[in-house]
Amino acid sequence: MKKQRIVVLVHSSLVPPADIKKMDVDRDKVPWKTEWDVIYYLKKLGHDVYPLGVDENLKVIRDAVKEFKPQFVFNLLEEFAGEAFLDQNVVSYLELLKLPYSGSNPRGLMLARDKALAKKILTYHKIKSPKFFVFPKNKNVKKPKNLNYPLIVKCLNEEASLGIAQASIVHNDETLKERIEYINKKLQVDAIAEEFIEGREFYVGIYGNYRLTALPVWELFFENSDNPGKEIFSSRAKFNLEYQKRKGIDAYKAEIDEDTEKRIQEIAKRTYRVLNLSGYGRIDMRMKANGQIHVLEANPNPCIAYDDEFAMSAKYAKLSYPELLSKIISLGHSWYDHY
Numbered sequence: 001m002k003k004q005r006i007v008v009l010v011h012s013s014l015v016p017p018a019d020i021k022k023m024d025v026d027r028d029k030v031p032w033k034t035e036w037d038v039i040y041y042l043k044k045l046g047h048d049v050y051p052l053g054v055d056e057n058l059k060v061i062r063d064a065v066k067e068f069k070p071q072f073v074f075n076l077l078e079e080f081a082g083e084a085f086l087d088q089n090v091v092s093y094l095e096l097l098k099l100p101y102s103g104s105n106p107r108g109l110m111l112a113r114d115k116a117l118a119k120k121i122l123t124y125h126k127i128k129s130p131k132f133f134v135f136p137k138n139k140n141v142k143k144p145k146n147l148n149y150p151l152i153v154k155c156l157n158e159e160a161s162l163g164i165a166q167a168s169i170v171h172n173d174e175t176l177k178e179r180i181e182y183i184n185k186k187l188q189v190d191a192i193a194e195e196f197i198e199g200r201e202f203y204v205g206i207y208g209n210y211r212l213t214a215l216p217v218w219e220l221f222f223e224n225s226d227n228p229g230k231e232i233f234s235s236r237a238k239f240n241l242e243y244q245k246r247k248g249i250d251a252y253k254a255e256i257d258e259d260t261e262k263r264i265q266e267i268a269k270r271t272y273r274v275l276n277l278s279g280y281g282r283i284d285m286r287m288k289a290n291g292q293i294h295v296l297e298a299n300p301n302p303c304i305a306y307d308d309e310f311a312m313s314a315k316y317a318k319l320s321y322p323e324l325l326s327k328i329i330s331l332g333h334s335w336y337d338h339y
Contacts, residue, residue: 001326003046004071007064009090010035011077012053027307028241034305035076041306041322042074056081058093065097072329073101075301085113085157087301100336102328104300108277112298113157115192118275125274127267128294132194137184141177148195152232153179156190163187164232169196197286197294198229202254204268205302205310207280207327209335212272214265215313216253223248229289251309253316264293271295279331282310304328 016036027033035051042049050068054060054077064070073094080086088109094101104112112118115132122129133144134156143151149171155163163183170176176193183191205215222228224247231247254261268283275298282302287293304310306321314324 001045001329003048004329005048005050005068006042006072006074006329007050007052007061007068007070008035008039008042008074009052009054009061009077011079012055014076015051015053034303034308037306037321038074038076038304038325041325045322045326054080054090058090061090061093062097065099070099072332073099074329075101075103078301083157085110088113095339100332102301102332103279104281105276105278105335105339108275108281109300111275112277112281112300115154115156115297118298119194121274122271122295125270127271127274128292130194130197130294130296132192135180135184135191135193137188137190141180143173143176143193147193149176150196151176151193152196153183153191153193155183155187156192158187158189163189166232169230169232197288197296199286199288200229200254201233201296202264202285202287203251203309203313204265204283204285205280205313206268206272206277206283207331208272209278209331209338212269214269215310216316217256217261217264218251218309218313219254219256221248221250221252223250252312260291267293267295271298278335280304280310280328 014032014035016032016039039049039051050064050070052060052064075091077087077090078084080090088106091101091109092106095106111121116134119129119132131147133147135141151170153168153170153176167179170179180191180193183189201220203218203220205218207213220233222231225231264285267285271283272281277298277300280301282299284296284299285293286296302310304324311321311324315321319327
């Protein structure tokens with residue numbers, strides 16, 4: 001790949017140390033390992049890299065573009081001004097600046113970030129997804145009769161397991177109301193309650209714009225749990241190392257037959273297409289004991305740390321981490337040529 005000037009957009013609090021020649025800290029204890037990995041390997045590929053911290057001011061992007069004159073923007077932002085659904089506006093701004101960028105386009109971000117809207121689209125296209133209902137802030141909690149317990153209560157637009165705990169799974173009207181009030185009042189966001197799908201949890205990495213490639217199916221394991229099908233990947237499971245060890249939480253190549261893998265990958269690609277995603281994404285699913293697949297959600301621009309699910313699945317498919325980053329950049333340029 002031709003060497004390029006690349007701006008890497010990161011949250012200001014996640015700008016890694018300037019000297020990134022050696023990762024001499026505990027990866028599990030720093031919040032910026034993804035940012036470090038991307039910047040380090042882009043430099044190893046020979047690119048001229050400019051890490052840029054962004055919070056709530058687009059002017060810093062405009063100034064960096066004026067001074068650095070990048071040929072590409074690697075977008076690692078997950079929110080803007082503290083709001084997850086505003087990240088689409090940053091990407092729209094990059095398009096106005098006529099800059100190619102990594103990851104999903106604004107429309108894909110908008111559709112996938114709104115869990116309720118995404119589920120409506122999936123249902124229209126006959127892709128199975130859990131039944132749900134949205135509970136906005138400052139409105140009375142009243143469950144529809146056709147929504148059956150147990151339910152899992154989540155933030156409508158947030159990611160990274162925010163607000164998800166064992167208490168998120170509710171079995172009656174009283175605990176439903178308590179959890180929705182926690183999401184509405186404590187986290188100050190709308191809530192979505194969806195029917196809890198008991199079963200095996202899979203992650204499918206996808207990359208591409210129009211021609212899609214599905215990576216090997218990855219499975220989430222709770223190896224020390226008596227009933228792993230009832231476990232959830234809570235915020236604690238994602239970030240608490242002691243809890244991970246106690247539960248035996250890990251993710252690796254799914255132990256499924258070839259036909260099942262192909263079926264899961266095809267559902268993932270259909271989901272990616274109908275939600276207008278581009279660049280790269282990850283589709284999260286659960287499979288019931290009877291083999292029925294339900295799409296839980298689509299994640300545009302998922303974590304691509306060197307040792308996270310997406311990159312490890314790519315590695316299993318013989319795509320090294322530097323090759324993966326180069327592929328993402330190529331897809332960004334291809335999308336730019338389209339719009």
